[in-house]
Amino acid sequence: MSSREAILSRIRKARGVAAEPTGAEQARIEAHLRARPISTRPSLEWNPLERFREQCVRMSSTVDGVATMSEVPAAVARYLSSAKLPMQAVAWPGIAALDWSASGVAVEGRPAGGDDLVGITGVHLAIAETGTLMFLSSPTTYAATSLLPETHIAVVPVGVIVPAMEEAWDRTRRETGDLPRAVNFVSGPSRTADIEGQLQIGAHGPFRVHVIVVGA
Amino acid sequence: MISQHTDSTGTYASVHFKSRAHDKLNDAKVQRAMRNFNLAAARSRAVAEVDNFEDLRTAAAAIRDRSLADLDVWLERFEREATRRGTKVHWAETHDDINRIVIEIAKAASVRKVIKSKSMVSEESHLNAALEGAGMQVVETDLGEYIIQLAGETPSHIIAPAIHKTRDDVADLFHEHHKTPRKQSISELTMEARKFLREHFLSADMGISGSNFLIAETGSTFIVTNEGNGRMTTTMPRVHVAITGIEKVVPTLEDVSALMRVLARSATGQSISNYISVNTGPKQPGDADGPEEMHVIIVDAGRSQLIGSDMQEALRCIRCGACMNHCPVYQNIGGHAYGWVYPGPIGSVLTPNYIGLQNALDLPNAATLCNQCGVVCPVRIPLPDLMRKLREKQVDRGLRPKSERFALKMWAWAAARPGIYSLFTRIAARVGKSMGGSGGLIHKLPGGGAGWTQDRDMPAPGGKTFRELYANRPSKGGGGR
Numbered sequence: 001m002s003s004r005e006a007i008l009s010r011i012r013k014a015r016g017v018a019a020e021p022t023g024a025e026q027a028r029i030e031a032h033l034r035a036r037p038i039s040t041r042p043s044l045e046w047n048p049l050e051r052f053r054e055q056c057v058r059m060s061s062t063v064d065g066v067a068t069m070s071e072v073p074a075a076v077a078r079y080l081s082s083a084k085l086p087m088q089a090v091a092w093p094g095i096a097a098l099d100w101s102a103s104g105v106a107v108e109g110r111p112a113g114g115d116d117l118v119g120i121t122g123v124h125l126a127i128a129e130t131g132t133l134m135f136l137s138s139p140t141t142y143a144a145t146s147l148l149p150e151t152h153i154a155v156v157p158v159g160v161i162v163p164a165m166e167e168a169w170d171r172t173r174r175e176t177g178d179l180p181r182a183v184n185f186v187s188g189p190s191r192t193a194d195i196e197g198q199l200q201i202g203a204h205g206p207f208r209v210h211v212i213v214v215g216a
Numbered sequence: 217m218i219s220q221h222t223d224s225t226g227t228y229a230s231v232h233f234k235s236r237a238h239d240k241l242n243d244a245k246v247q248r249a250m251r252n253f254n255l256a257a258a259r260s261r262a263v264a265e266v267d268n269f270e271d272l273r274t275a276a277a278a279i280r281d282r283s284l285a286d287l288d289v290w291l292e293r294f295e296r297e298a299t300r301r302g303t304k305v306h307w308a309e310t311h312d313d314i315n316r317i318v319i320e321i322a323k324a325a326s327v328r329k330v331i332k333s334k335s336m337v338s339e340e341s342h343l344n345a346a347l348e349g350a351g352m353q354v355v356e357t358d359l360g361e362y363i364i365q366l367a368g369e370t371p372s373h374i375i376a377p378a379i380h381k382t383r384d385d386v387a388d389l390f391h392e393h394h395k396t397p398r399k400q401s402i403s404e405l406t407m408e409a410r411k412f413l414r415e416h417f418l419s420a421d422m423g424i425s426g427s428n429f430l431i432a433e434t435g436s437t438f439i440v441t442n443e444g445n446g447r448m449t450t451t452m453p454r455v456h457v458a459i460t461g462i463e464k465v466v467p468t469l470e471d472v473s474a475l476m477r478v479l480a481r482s483a484t485g486q487s488i489s490n491y492i493s494v495n496t497g498p499k500q501p502g503d504a505d506g507p508e509e510m511h512v513i514i515v516d517a518g519r520s521q522l523i524g525s526d527m528q529e530a531l532r533c534i535r536c537g538a539c540m541n542h543c544p545v546y547q548n549i550g551g552h553a554y555g556w557v558y559p560g561p562i563g564s565v566l567t568p569n570y571i572g573l574q575n576a577l578d579l580p581n582a583a584t585l586c587n588q589c590g591v592v593c594p595v596r597i598p599l600p601d602l603m604r605k606l607r608e609k610q611v612d613r614g615l616r617p618k619s620e621r622f623a624l625k626m627w628a629w630a631a632a633r634p635g636i637y638s639l640f641t642r643i644a645a646r647v648g649k650s651m652g653g654s655g656g657l658i659h660k661l662p663g664g665g666a667g668w669t670q671d672r673d674m675p676a677p678g679g680k681t682f683r684e685l686y687a688n689r690p691s692k693g694g695g696g697r
């Protein structure tokens with residue numbers, strides 16, 4: 001007997017059921033997979049945009065807002081210069097395609113390497129309840145851009161803000177079918193409290209997460 | 217087998233709980249390090265922020281029970297979906313199987329360097345030693361795990377593995393191993409670890425992680441970290457291996473969303489952890505990053521025995537650490553005294569079940585019966601109840617004196633009556649004595665019972681902790697609520 005069969009049959013024996021799953025058991029799990037009920041949640045009675053901004057700050061991100069995508073380069077320049085960061089970044093191709101010429105920021109549309117200091121991304125969706133950014137992997141949405149650089153700037157169109165994680169899954173299923181290889185949720189900069197329980201920002205991921213909300 | 221958990225005669229360290237606990241109590245450094253431990257307070261604040269945390273706990277327990285009720289069917293569904301997406305699913309019956317499978321995968325992919333995100337199951341199997349024995353370099357990347365790896369020790373807490381170390385200990389370790397000038401501050405030490413570990417992330421061939429959950433609906437792993445090392449481990453190396461227990465399967469993405477709400481609040485007092493990686497299969501055509509191979513190892517190693525038994529509820533555990541953060545015994549002696557992978561109340565239940573009752577005689581007795589663990593557990597595992605049942609089993613098998621049986625009966629009677637129970641536990645705490653023969657241990661706690669109340673979360677009636685009651689108290693003069 002393979003380990004697989006041994007483990008599965010041990011579980012079935014322990015459950016006190018027949019050797020093979022019955023139609024009733026299959027029907028029970030199929031029904032749950034079809035219904036995908038949303039469990040009890042805390043009250044979500046807030047304005048999603050306000051909640052999102054507030055929770056981003058709560059998770060130690062910083063937040064700015066602009067009216068249109070064309071204002072993003074100037075907002076990035078403002079942030080980088082006020083934080084005394086290099087005016088140089090790598091970005092997802094869609095972001096790199098904006099008109100950066102007047103901004104003073106040199107932006108390259110390529111995946112981040114270990115030495116890049118600033119990474120600019122869009123997001124797939126954003127979650128109001130927890131101030132969370134959601135990323136899907138694809139040929140043009142490099143995972144490393146929001147992970148390796150010390151500073152991560154995320155551009156969040158107001159239309160992608162959903163109330164909670166359940167709505168994010170529902171919308172993702174409808175828009176993309178199968179999940180992509182990687183779905184990453186990021187809520188603020190990287191942190192650790194592993195030495196004497198004291199909070200430190202910037203363990204392995206970015207030290208700074210700056211969110212620019214567009215269209216508010 | 218000689219390992220960090222057994223001695224040269226193959227005796228488990230968990231057998232020596234009483235003497236290890238005594239040593240720890242006399243170890244002023246552990247005592248000092250443990251004082252920095254304020255996760256209980258963080259949890260209380262996070263719990264008070266939602267209007268219905270008790271309902272969220274009930275819902276989370278129900279989700280875990282649903283998984284366990286049809287466990288094999290959910291596992292098969294997970295396997296089918298994961299396989300469809302190109303993940304190779306492996307099944308490990310024993311700890312030795314885990315190590316054998318990982319080494320086979322590593323050899324087939326010509327792996328020389330392995331980075332690890334935290335995996336408690338791999339601590340069970342002593343995977344690092346096995347990989348090193350097979351000629352590979354292994355680097356832990358969770359900062360706490362990295363520190364104890366350098367020190368040649370085992371974790372003392374499931375989410376804060378190096379909580380027993382002081383900054384001076386860490387400074388000495390880094391100075392010795394990194395051959396850099398000795399750093400003074402925690403921030404300098406964290407930065408130094410970031411720099412050294414970054415090199416490893418970028419040069420490793422294989423990443424090994426745990427998986428907090430397996431999603432049956434999509435065949436995905438679900439990895440939660442605050443440092444970002446889980447993301448690194450699943451993004452940078454060309455091979456990713458996730459190792460997790462059979463009990464970790466969860467039906468849907470909606471279900472795991474609900475568990476996340478209670479997990480982060482219970483673990484670190486956050487509304488969500490900083491990073492969650494949901495990975496489904498290897499890199500797809502055209503992707504800029506991601507591993508070329510993805511493997512999931514589903515581990516039994518004692519777990520299936522709990523199914524259908526009076527211990528099944530222990531399999532709901534989502535490894536948040538809240539039970540140990542609220543345990544007066546754990547808080548005073550630290551995690552190493554427990555002698556195996558899982559310390560605190562959940563360790564006292566899992567260790568005898570996974571490695572044998574006779575190898576963990578004192579563990580189910582390592583409790584004051586104050587029920588703080590039961591009150592905080594986000595999936596409502598009745599930990600004191602399970603410990604009592606294990607003690608009864610020990611008596612029944614002649615592993616403990618019969619005189620303890622009466623004490624256990626008394627306790628069960630009191631536990632069913634909240635008023636009496638609460639009075640009893642408060643008295644027990646003050647006198648520094650637990651019923652049932654383990655009083656000797658509790659007597660040795662420094663400062664007696666009264667000292668605990670200073671900065672620990674002591675029991676209060678009505679299923680709330682003292683801190684919760686305090687946080688929710690009606691405000692003075694403001695008319696209350």
Ligand code: SF4
Binds near residue numbers: 535538562593
């Ligand atoms: S037993 Fe409960 S409180 Fe303890 S680690 Fe598991 S889930 Fe958390």
